[in-house]
Amino acid sequence: MTKVVTAPRVNSEINKLKTTILHRPGKELERLTPQNLSELLFDDIPWVRRIQEEHDNFAKVLQQNEVQVLYLQNLLEEILKEEDVKEKFIEELLQVNGVTSPKINNYLKEFLKEKSSNEVAEIAIAGLALNEIKIKKSMMGLAEYIYQDNYFYIKPLPNLYFTRDPGAMIDGGLMISSMKTAARKPETLILKYIYKYHEIFRKNNIPWWYDDSYPHSIEGGDVLVLSEKVIAVGCSERTTPQAIEQLAHNLFEKGSSVERILVVQIPINRSYMHLDTVFTMVDTNRFVFYPGIKNELRVFSIIKEEKGFSIHQEKDLQTALKNALNLYTIDIIPTGGLNAITSAREQWNDSTNTLAIAPGVIVTYSRNEISNKIMEKEGIKVIPIEGSELSRGRGGPRCMTMPLLRE
Numbered sequence: 001m002t003k004v005v006t007a008p009r010v011n012s013e014i015n016k017l018k019t020t021i022l023h024r025p026g027k028e029l030e031r032l033t034p035q036n037l038s039e040l041l042f043d044d045i046p047w048v049r050r051i052q053e054e055h056d057n058f059a060k061v062l063q064q065n066e067v068q069v070l071y072l073q074n075l076l077e078e079i080l081k082e083e084d085v086k087e088k089f090i091e092e093l094l095q096v097n098g099v100t101s102p103k104i105n106n107y108l109k110e111f112l113k114e115k116s117s118n119e120v121a122e123i124a125i126a127g128l129a130l131n132e133i134k135i136k137k138s139m140m141g142l143a144e145y146i147y148q149d150n151y152f153y154i155k156p157l158p159n160l161y162f163t164r165d166p167g168a169m170i171d172g173g174l175m176i177s178s179m180k181t182a183a184r185k186p187e188t189l190i191l192k193y194i195y196k197y198h199e200i201f202r203k204n205n206i207p208w209w210y211d212d213s214y215p216h217s218i219e220g221g222d223v224l225v226l227s228e229k230v231i232a233v234g235c236s237e238r239t240t241p242q243a244i245e246q247l248a249h250n251l252f253e254k255g256s257s258v259e260r261i262l263v264v265q266i267p268i269n270r271s272y273m274h275l276d277t278v279f280t281m282v283d284t285n286r287f288v289f290y291p292g293i294k295n296e297l298r299v300f301s302i303i304k305e306e307k308g309f310s311i312h313q314e315k316d317l318q319t320a321l322k323n324a325l326n327l328y329t330i331d332i333i334p335t336g337g338l339n340a341i342t343s344a345r346e347q348w349n350d351s352t353n354t355l356a357i358a359p360g361v362i363v364t365y366s367r368n369e370i371s372n373k374i375m376e377k378e379g380i381k382v383i384p385i386e387g388s389e390l391s392r393g394r395g396g397p398r399c400m401t402m403p404l405l406r407e
């Protein structure tokens with residue numbers, strides 16, 4: 001079983017990244033068609049071999065910088081080696097995918113039980129279509145007739161390489177997201193099982209701060225761990241105010257180190273579905289920000305009180321950050337500069353979605369040349385990676401990592 005030397009804990013957005021979970025994009029991307037693209041939250045069909053090369057290079061860059069890279073699929077395979085875990089997982093996998101016809105449900109249960117743990121993990125991620133199984137005519141329901149070969153009993157998870165979103169380590173505990181979209185809901189099942197059965201979490205008695213049984217959606221891309229005591233949470237296309245309040249309640253009541261949540265309300269828009277697509281932290285007092293939304297922001301603080309918490313509106317993001325983090329000065333660097341067209345174009349390709357691997361050291365896509373230059377001019381060390389295919393899923397280096405440990 002994969003091991004980590006130190007128990008998972010994240011109290012910073014920028015301190016030296018030690019361990020992260022990635023997912024190498026695979027067969028699930030071969031399921032994308034022009035017809036299902038938008039339902040599966042893609043804007044184009046990536047070239048699979050090239051996206052894998054780009055992702056492998058991303059992983060290599062992290063490893064060269066002494067980051068331990070764990071692959072989500074390996075962790076899943078490891079826990080599914082236990083027969084009873086595999087059986088429970090299969091049962092829930094069919095449930096979350098809405099396989100309700102008893103005949104098909106029984107057939108698929110047997111079909112999957114015969115498969116090895118690695119095969120079940122692969123199917124859970126890549127999906128399972130009607131033309132990959134052999135069912136008798138008598139088992140066919142209306143859906144089989146209507147959808148034919150396009151019918152996925154298990155839905156493919158092409159967004160899984162954005163491991164940031166199904167969960168987030170906050171302090172020493174895990175937030176399991178309640179995903180907004182049907183396309184991404186099954187992703188949390190995988191994380192939930194790893195959380196429940198993998199030694200990395202089980203042996204370390206890791207508490208959870210949220211899980212997908214809560215009805216209100218929240219996604220990891222909206223959560224930024226700014227310091228031990230302060231996190232920022234985007235109120236966005238994907239994350240609801242009700243979920244943020246519930247998270248606040250759980251963090252404050254269940255013993256986390258967090259005492260304040262900065263709620264950053266951003267416009268509801270496909271190009272910036274999460275806070276980390278418009279705002280990331282790159283150094284102790286430096287942040288990058290997409291200037292195109294500066295007039296549409298509202299910021300609130302949820303502050304832990306002796307009993308419960310209080311909520312108040314902040315003047316603006318800069319003031320809120322300064323006060324919350326006790327900083328004299330902060331620098332907000334506009335990605336793409338102040339030219340509205342350049343910055344919108346580069347934001348679309350995730351110029352603002354930077355991954356800090358140490359204070360002042362970030363990984364970004366090389367294609368965002370203007371934003372990268374601006375950050376370099378500000379003294380940030382930029383490590384560029386190729387992302388022509390990776391960016392087609394509308395996420396960048398931060399979206400592609402789920403940090404388990406920072407110094």
Ligand SMILES: NC(=O)NCCC[C@H](N)C(=O)O
Nearest residue numbers: 041162221274393394395399
């Ligand atoms: N944290 C992030 O911003 N993740 C990017 C998610 C992109 C994915 N196609 C989605 O729409 O959910």
